[in-house]
Amino acid sequence: MKKRAFLVLILAAMLLSALPIVAHAENQTTATTTLIWSNETQEPEPPSIPAPMPATWEVVIPATLALNDGIGELQIMSNYINLPDDQFLIVTVGQGLTLINGNLYVIELRNSNSDIVRAHPRFKNLQTGSEQQVYPDAIVARFHNSSTTPVHFGVITLSVLTEDMENAPPGTYTGTMNFKIGIEASDDDF
DSSP: OOOHHHHHHHHHHHHHTTTOOOOOOOOOOOOOOOOOOOOOOOOOOOOOOOOOOOOOEEEESSOOOOGGGGEEEOOEEEEEEOOTTTTEEEEEOOSSSSEETTTTEEEEOTTTTTOEEEEEEEETTTTOEEEEEETTTOEEEEEOTTTTSOEEOEEEEEEEOOHHHHHHOOOOOOOOOOOOOOOOOOOOOO
């Protein structure tokens, strides 16, 4: 009887181990918890002061942008930012820009036949309304502590070059614009 009960338990364990396991996770940054253990026979140590919370943020950059009539605006925002007062969160342009004519950076978009059209990115200064050419590693958005809108820049205007619009074969063209997000020390010049 003991062998039969043991066999049933083993069989049940084998059947349960064959079932899929579902795990749920969220995108999270790291957090720190201070753990304190004291032995009853020793003098307990006073709790240490926990380290300050790490900088946290969530930047929102649209995953897709339709260039209707050859033009579109990409707005960079934040859902939350928690930074020390002496730091800025910056969004810069990563890889993917191509220099043409020695002075113009573009993003290449391709269709299924590998035909190319080029879009020229410019970033807009929200304070002055002026636009500047986007170049590799250019800061295109700058956030200060708890501000969900950029304190500098934040809007990128992309426009397909006129000669490409006039000569491009019909089709849907796609391309990629890459960004880097990081923290920089505050300076008084900005």
